[in-house]
Amino acid sequence: MTINIHQIKHFIGHFILAKRNGHGIHSPFAYQLCEEVFYNHNQFYDFKSLNSIRNGLLANQTKLSIEDFGAGSKTFKTNTRTIKDIASKGISSRKQSELLYKLLNFLKCKNVIELGTALGLNTLYLALANKKAQVISIEGSSELYNFAQQLSKKNNTGNIHFTNNVFDKALPETLTSLNELDFLYVDGNHTYEATLNYFHQALKKKHNNSVFIFDDIYWSKGMTKAWQEIKKHPSVRLSIDSFYFGMVFFKEELKEKVDLKLFLHY
Numbered sequence: 001m002t003i004n005i006h007q008i009k010h011f012i013g014h015f016i017l018a019k020r021n022g023h024g025i026h027s028p029f030a031y032q033l034c035e036e037v038f039y040n041h042n043q044f045y046d047f048k049s050l051n052s053i054r055n056g057l058l059a060n061q062t063k064l065s066i067e068d069f070g071a072g073s074k075t076f077k078t079n080t081r082t083i084k085d086i087a088s089k090g091i092s093s094r095k096q097s098e099l100l101y102k103l104l105n106f107l108k109c110k111n112v113i114e115l116g117t118a119l120g121l122n123t124l125y126l127a128l129a130n131k132k133a134q135v136i137s138i139e140g141s142s143e144l145y146n147f148a149q150q151l152s153k154k155n156n157t158g159n160i161h162f163t164n165n166v167f168d169k170a171l172p173e174t175l176t177s178l179n180e181l182d183f184l185y186v187d188g189n190h191t192y193e194a195t196l197n198y199f200h201q202a203l204k205k206k207h208n209n210s211v212f213i214f215d216d217i218y219w220s221k222g223m224t225k226a227w228q229e230i231k232k233h234p235s236v237r238l239s240i241d242s243f244y245f246g247m248v249f250f251k252e253e254l255k256e257k258v259d260l261k262l263f264l265h266y
């Protein structure tokens with residue numbers, strides 16, 4: 001990932017202000033999340049095999065041709081990329097994917113949407129975190145979509161549905177097909193307008209125990225502005241900013257709104 005001035009500025013602020021290891025957190029639910037998810041260093045059974053799939057991708061020299069669907073890439077300058085390059089620069093890191101696994105596993109989320117499949121590695125983490133979940137992963141690039149489908153078949157997950165379309169078309173259709181949404185992970189088209197648009201659409205299917213996660217909230221000024229507005233939405237009762245991820249929870253029993261910054265090692 002390429003780092004820009006906006007990210008450096010916010011990272012310094014985050015480094016100074018963020019809470020560490022659950023210290024000074026008064027909300028019992030947020031504290032429980034720290035214990036069970038964010039600072040839970042247990043190695044889950046699936047991590048070993050997922051890590052070896054990642055290592056395989058990191059050594060794969062196959063080239064894919066990829067269209068640009070949204071905010072573009074600050075890392076890749078051409079449309080032809082090796083799987084190896086995508087795996088090292090264009091997807092969630094091992095620790096980020098493990099965090100999402102632990103969160104989904106702890107909350108026992110069943111209806112899951114991932115916006116931005118890429119190679120489908122993170123999708124595997126989400127699918128394995130709860131075998132009873134149905135993970136719908138949306139990707140605009142047909143070459144990535146095909147690759148992710150093959151990867152999932154090889155690893156026999158059985159609970160992933162891949163959709164090959166742009167988010168603007170696929171998200172409304174997907175949301176209509178669900179009664180409720182437990183887990184939304186937005187990892188593509190990082191613009192202010194698109195991020196808020198996906199948030200507002202998904203809100204219609206949220207419930208008391210849903211969680212929405214936005215990747216790269218300090219990627220650009222627009223993303224940070226979108227994150228500030230998402231946090232402020234009246235239905236958000238708890239927001240957690242871990243620098244790379246912005247996570248929001250909607251539990252109505254949290255009478256006092258809580259905004260937290262957590263320092264996590266990615």
Ligand SMILES: C[S@@+](CC[C@H](N)C(=O)[O-])C[C@H]1O[C@@H](n2cnc3c(N)ncnc32)[C@H](O)[C@@H]1O
Pocket residue numbers: 067069070071090091092093114115116117118119120121122123138139140141144165166167168187188189
């Ligand atoms: C950062 S990658 C996703 C990484 C993946 N979640 C992971 O961590 O393994 C973002 C993906 O979103 C796709 N994408 C971006 N904007 C899109 C759009 N508007 N519609 C469909 N796909 C889009 C890109 O093609 C890219 O593969």
